[in-house]
Amino acid sequence: MSDYNVIVIGAGIGGLAISALMAKQGRKVLLLEQSDRVGGCCSTFEREGYHFDLGASLIEDIQVMDWCFQRLGTTLAQEVELIPPHLIFSIIFKDGSRMRYPKSIEESAQEIAKIAPEDVKGWYDFCKYMKAFNDAAVEGFFVKPANTLGDVVRMFQQTPTMLKYMPLFNGNYQAVLKKFFKSDKIRESLSYQCFYAGLPPELLPGLYAVIPYSEHEGIYYSKGGMVAIPAAFRRVGEKLGMTTRLNTLVKKVMVKDRRALGVVLADGSEITADLVISDINAKKLYLDLIGEEHLPSIVRTGVKSYEYAMSTPTVYLGVDYDPPLESHHTLATIPMEEMNKYWWDEYEQGRYPAQQFGIISCTTRSDPDLAPKGHNIIILTMGPGPYKLDGTTWEAEKKELLPKIIKYYSDRYIPDLEKHVSVAEFSTPADFEKRLLSPEGAIYALRQDVPHSICFRPAAKSKSIKGLYLVGASTHPGGGVPVVTASAMNAADLIEKYEK
Ligand SMILES: Cc1cc2nc3c(=O)[nH]c(=O)nc-3n(C[C@H](O)[C@H](O)[C@H](O)COP(=O)(O)OP(=O)(O)OC[C@H]3O[C@@H](n4cnc5c(N)ncnc54)[C@H](O)[C@@H]3O)c2cc1C
Numbered sequence: 001m002s003d004y005n006v007i008v009i010g011a012g013i014g015g016l017a018i019s020a021l022m023a024k025q026g027r028k029v030l031l032l033e034q035s036d037r038v039g040g041c042c043s044t045f046e047r048e049g050y051h052f053d054l055g056a057s058l059i060e061d062i063q064v065m066d067w068c069f070q071r072l073g074t075t076l077a078q079e080v081e082l083i084p085p086h087l088i089f090s091i092i093f094k095d096g097s098r099m100r101y102p103k104s105i106e107e108s109a110q111e112i113a114k115i116a117p118e119d120v121k122g123w124y125d126f127c128k129y130m131k132a133f134n135d136a137a138v139e140g141f142f143v144k145p146a147n148t149l150g151d152v153v154r155m156f157q158q159t160p161t162m163l164k165y166m167p168l169f170n171g172n173y174q175a176v177l178k179k180f181f182k183s184d185k186i187r188e189s190l191s192y193q194c195f196y197a198g199l200p201p202e203l204l205p206g207l208y209a210v211i212p213y214s215e216h217e218g219i220y221y222s223k224g225g226m227v228a229i230p231a232a233f234r235r236v237g238e239k240l241g242m243t244t245r246l247n248t249l250v251k252k253v254m255v256k257d258r259r260a261l262g263v264v265l266a267d268g269s270e271i272t273a274d275l276v277i278s279d280i281n282a283k284k285l286y287l288d289l290i291g292e293e294h295l296p297s298i299v300r301t302g303v304k305s306y307e308y309a310m311s312t313p314t315v316y317l318g319v320d321y322d323p324p325l326e327s328h329h330t331l332a333t334i335p336m337e338e339m340n341k342y343w344w345d346e347y348e349q350g351r352y353p354a355q356q357f358g359i360i361s362c363t364t365r366s367d368p369d370l371a372p373k374g375h376n377i378i379i380l381t382m383g384p385g386p387y388k389l390d391g392t393t394w395e396a397e398k399k400e401l402l403p404k405i406i407k408y409y410s411d412r413y414i415p416d417l418e419k420h421v422s423v424a425e426f427s428t429p430a431d432f433e434k435r436l437l438s439p440e441g442a443i444y445a446l447r448q449d450v451p452h453s454i455c456f457r458p459a460a461k462s463k464s465i466k467g468l469y470l471v472g473a474s475t476h477p478g479g480g481v482p483v484v485t486a487s488a489m490n491a492a493d494l495i496e497k498y499e500k
Pocket residue numbers: 009010011012013014015032033034035038039040041042054055056057058059060248249250251279280312314381435436437438442443444471472473474478479480481482484
């Protein structure tokens with residue numbers, strides 16, 4: 001008899017949600033996390049009284065998360081205090097001019113009219129088209145398993161309206177923006193969101209162009225920092241009987257005759273289980289924790305062909321003034337064509353200039369209690385950073401790069417920033433890899449282009465190892481806090497069906 005019915009590796013949102021769902025199914029669950037906290041990419045850490053979000057800084061599509069909490073016998077609203085930021089985001093364009101997107105579609109149209117009246121109609125058409133796609137996708141795509149080609153066919157049979165949106169799956173992000181908007185500036189204002197999904201406008205599938213619309217359905221911050229969300233899953237799961245063990249690194253998944261039998265920890269101890277569920281990077285899971293010797297050769301080749309998602313160097317700043325930032329999120333943008341050029345000429349060449357663009361999160365705009373009174377938090381989540389730098393290392397560059405980045409942001413985006421920094425921490429792709437054991441510092445585990453999507457992404461129910469399931473950003477539907485919550489619901493359904 002096994003020690004547990006279920007062992008879950010990794011307490012990211014996906015791991016927490018599936019652990020709680022498994023406990024709800026009446027199974028004896030052990031959740032193992034290598035770090036000293038839960039949440040993974042969606043967590044919060046403290047330095048000298050400032051509380052910084054490690055990765056995720058907002059959620060949207062909250063109904064998906066609510067469905068998950070409902071399955072657990074509660075609701076999202078009961079478990080997490082959500083704060084809606086008063087603006088969706090502000091923009092600082094490359095030319096220094098500014099713009100804002102309020103929540104209301106109409107008010108956003110008024111802002112667009114100030115810059116490009118010719119694009120107001122395009123904005124309304126874009127919102128109408130994307131609303132219909134979003135409505136279909138949330139139920140018809142996110143919370144549906146995509147384990148096999150058959151699942152994908154069923155997905156479209158059950159929600160046939162999705163077929164209307166095939167051009168979004170075949171085309172790219174850039175083409176969608178070009179179809180709806182004429183002005184380069186309006187296109188620039190809606191283009192940074194492609195890096196929310198990890199690729200530049202010309203490489204990212206068009207379906208992700210839903211993001212600049214779906215944010216208008218509502219974005220939320222959680223009081224106390226993003227860690228409030230994983231903390232809620234942990235609390236609810238533990239009430240249902242799951243056990244969480246922090247500072248516990250899983251070294252190996254025990255496999256015999258192509259069946260998962262449990263795990264081996266860093267100290268050599270073994271824990272057995274009927275089912276093993278992984279919330280860690282799938283490529284690492286299969287190649288390192290399971291081992292190539294347990295994989296059929298075709299699977300081995302397939303797994304090796306997966307590419308890791310991009311990484312995002314991040315600067316965490318505690319400041320002793322009120323910075324001139326009106327929104328929770330300000331996007332420091334560059335034109336779409338320059339984003340593509342940056343990808344090929346800098347990122348792909350292993351270069352990382354200090355002249356950066358990206359998201360400026362001022363989380364104290366939503367929750368002032370995250371910093372000492374009169375102080376604020378600024379997090380610079382910048383353009384994609386290569387894992388390997390050309391001719392140098394992140395360790396060698398980090399110290400000199402940080403003041404250069406702060407100066408650049410101070411001169412260009414956040415006046416006087418340089419004079420008011422009391423705490424500064426720079427997380428490079430190498431740091432991110434060390435912290436969360438995320439290979440190459442990948443922020444969404446694996447790339448999110450068509451060859452890495454839907455039934456081409458590693459399957460939630462492993463096809464090569466019995467008793468092994470996957471949740472989190474590595475499996476369908478991909479990265480994002482609500483999205484990985486959906487992956488946990490999909491896995492729970494499969495387990496209920498196949499593992500009585
Ligand atoms: C910089 C950044 C910004 C983001 N912004 C947003 C946003 O604003 N909104 C949004 O919705 N999403 C955002 N995301 C994406 C979102 O945070 C992630 O997709 C999601 O949180 C990933 O959850 P996960 O369950 O896949 O696992 P992860 O968060 O990757 O967690 C995996 C866990 O496994 C642990 N682990 C790894 N190896 C082992 C091992 N061998 N043994 C034990 N434990 C192990 C890790 O320590 C980690 O805690 C962002 C991500 C990043 C990185």
